[in-house]
Amino acid sequence: MSRFKRKDNADTLAGFRTKNTEPTVPYGLLQAARKSGQLNLSGRGLTEVPQNVYRLNTDTPEEAQQNVSFGASDRWWEQVDLTKLLLSSNQLTQLSDDIRLLSGLITLDLHDNQLSSLPGALGELQELQQLRLGHNQLSSLPVEVCTLRNLCSLTLQQNQLENLPEELGQLQNLTELDLSNNHLKCLPASLGCLTSLQKVSLCHNKLNCLPDSLSQLTNVKLLDCSNNHLTDIPASLSGMLSLEQLYLRHNKLSRLPQLPAPALKELYVGNNQIELLETEQLTSLTAISLLELRDNKIKILPEQITLLHTLTRLDLTNNDIGTLPACLSLLPNLKVLLLEGNPLRGIRRDLLTKGTNELLKYLRGRIKEEPEKPDERQTAMTLPSQAAVNLHNIKTLKILEYSDKQADSIPDELFDASAHKGIVTVNFSKNQLNSIPPRLLELQSSLSDINLGFNRLTCFSPDICKLLQLTHIDLRNNQLSDLPPEMMNMTKLRSIVLNYNRFKSFPEVLYDILSLETVLLGNNQVCGVDPGRLMKLVHLSTLDLSNNDLLNIPPELGLCTGLRCLSLEGNPFRTPRAAIVAKGTDAVLEYLRSRIPT
Structure with missing residues (x-):
């Protein structure tokens, strides 16, 4: 009899072991998620999403089958739908179509996993406002994602995207779009339809040009196109009336873009191939506060630089500038002037190390003063x-x-x-x-x-x-x-x-x-x-x-x-x-x- 009992016990344990091959989530977490509508499973080493997570809104909780009394805080029939699901920093390789069961999701965080594709069922999450997909292995974006009309934030950085669907323009409530660190060579013209966008990151791709339709993005404040293959910037970008920060570092620009964008305060064009600063381009920067021109091939700083009355920081590090115009000291708001790495003549090296104030003071001394009236001389x-x-x-x-x-x-x-x-x-x-x-x-x-x-x-x-x-x-x-x-x-x-x-x-x-x-x-x-x-x-x-x-x-x-x-x-x-x-x-x-x- 004892042997039969042991055998029965062994079979029971084996059955439990079989059930546990499916990844599980602590019951307490699920219980808390039913009350709060939020479930954080980040950094748990998951290789797949457990089925009981997908069915959190549909399955009757375990305690409903038990003959127990409930306090006010344990009423399972008062549970709320899951609105926030965090699955970042796991080892997920795929997402099941069962994700459609979580139709109340507002935030879905899948960044830092090993996803190579996404299910079309994502398109059924019509309440979704935030979708974080960065740091995965995605080579394409399913068209169904473009039907998420309430989506406000879409982050896809650090993937393997080579192109984007033209339907992307349907996401008209999108305010943030991060496509950095992918393999994009071009952008869909429909990008200009995303008129609610405020922040766009396109850095570290393989873009050769920017579509003219970007001019329709009149609410964008920050546009980052650094580390691409851009040789020119379309003048139509001046239509981005709210643009305040533009990053164009590490491209192949041979001239300063002509951008009379009325709100542009910061322009970063370091590490390009700019040789000449033209008057037309400089005078278009009517509100500029920070101008970064470091690591280019600029030889001459034109006197028209003094027209930038709002300029507070000018970075000319590592160029080929030999002389500085004394009128540079007339810029009323200039606080920082960086000139290291230029073959400057006529200015002592120790003067450069004393900082911007001393350098501007020296340049002001080189301006010929107009003769004063006799009483003023006294x-x-x-x-x-x-x-x-x-x-x-x-x-x-x-x-x-x-x-x-x-x-x-x-x-x-x-x-x-x-x-x-x-x-x-x-x-x-x-x-x-x-x-x-x-x-x-x-x-x-x-x-x-x-x-x-x-x-x-x-x-x-x-x-x-x-x-x-x-x-x-x-x-x-x-x-x-x-x-x-x-x-x-x-x-x-x-x-x-x-x-x-x-x-x-x-x-x-x-x-x-x-x-x-x-x-x-x-x-x-x-x-x-x-x-x-x-x-x-x-x-x-x-x-x-x-x-x-x-x-x-x-x-x-x-x-x-x-x-x-x-x-x-x-x-x-x-x-x-x-x-x-x-x-x-x-x-x-x-x-x-x-x-x-x-």
């Missing part, structure tokens, strides 16, 4: 306070400069000479100022740029917050630990530099300045940041938190998708690992998003 002489009033700077360049004097106050004569002159820029850096000169308020109607770096400021006077025209303020290398709440009234402020101060936390008031585009807080003692409040800064594109005391990076920071430059190196956090940080901003943000708990 004003330009050294005054009793030893303040050399540069009338050319004040009257022509609208700059009030008194830097590198090691002074603990600014002479009144400078402010007297600047009265009613429409001063735009003030540079009082590299002094010994303990407080901000109160007479700055006399310039409040026109002043947009202040440099108070390298002083001894311990506090920021609330009175200075009355300078409502300010767009840029540099406070680096001071002793500041806080900023006044009155700064929230500075609604035009676009960039603030606070490196090398004594901040122990992210200044609270900066969360409320919605116009901010650049915040530099490196080399402080900041130990935390609120990603939820950062997300409200919709214009923020550059955030420097390097060399602080951040012990952990909140995953929600990955939702700040507007960031194009996020610096985190030099902090004591363990994750993300240094290898991920080294890959750059996009990799860090993607990693952080993958760690957001569901």
Whole structure:
């Protein structure tokens, strides 16, 4: 009898082992998914999706067959349909047609698997808004996907796509399309029908040209076409009226594209074959703030560059430029000028290493000043306070400069000479100022740029917050630990530099300045940041938190998708690992998003 029992027991166990060959999901996860409508199966080593996941909405739960009582939180008959299914970072090679059973899905994440094809049944998920298919082995996109009329985000990066169906143009609610790192040689003309698009990534493909239909994408703010085989950019792209950032790095362009796109602020055309900067192309960049021309073959910088009044950053690294026009110093907003790797003549090497301000100062000195009237010449002489009033700077360049004097106050004569002159820029850096000169308020109607770096400021006077025209303020290398709440009234402020101060936390008031585009807080003692409040800064594109005391990076920071430059190196956090940080901003943000708990 005992032997028969053992035999019966052995058969029963074998039966269980047979059933367990199908991948399973912990019952508790399924039970929770019925209540929340969300199921996260990322990183579980799955080679296929378990059948009980597909049938989550249709099968009666196990507890319904049992004679038990239910509390308010366990009523299986009140379950909700699955709306979010995360299957990323597994080993899936195929997806069953049974995916159609999950008809309520809004988000489906399949990125980082081994999918080589997709079932047509995906087209039945008509509620789907987010479809993430990046980092797979897809060679084609089924036409059925193009019928998902509610789809807002489609990411297909790092696949093996060689072409796209013409029906792609049916996805008229799409706001984000990522086709980077594929094998695309051309794009369907119907791409121009996706008029809701705001962000398009086409980098790292084999594109030889761009379709004229892109001009219909009037809501696109970011277009990345880097690392392709483009030899020209169609002038029709100027019809992209909302375009703010255009990436054309690592192509085969021989000339700067002529793009009078009215909102274009950042143009990246580094690593091309541009030899000549033509006046027509330069003058079309009416709103440009950042122009990257590095690693080209430019020999001459034309004087028409001074027409780019909004330019703040100009990168000419590794070109063939021999001389610089002195008029370059007349650009009113230029903050960063990069010239390394050029065979410049007539400019000392040590001058290049001193930074943009010193170089522009040198170039301004080469501009021949117009002869002054006799009484004005006397004003330009050294005054009793030893303040050399540069009338050319004040009257022509609208700059009030008194830097590198090691002074603990600014002479009144400078402010007297600047009265009613429409001063735009003030540079009082590299002094010994303990407080901000109160007479700055006399310039409040026109002043947009202040440099108070390298002083001894311990506090920021609330009175200075009355300078409502300010767009840029540099406070680096001071002793500041806080900023006044009155700064929230500075609604035009676009960039603030606070490196090398004594901040122990992210200044609270900066969360409320919605116009901010650049915040530099490196080399402080900041130990935390609120990603939820950062997300409200919709214009923020550059955030420097390097060399602080951040012990952990909140995953929600990955939702700040507007960031194009996020610096985190030099902090004591363990994750993300240094290898991920080294890959750059996009990799860090993607990693952080993958760690957001569901």
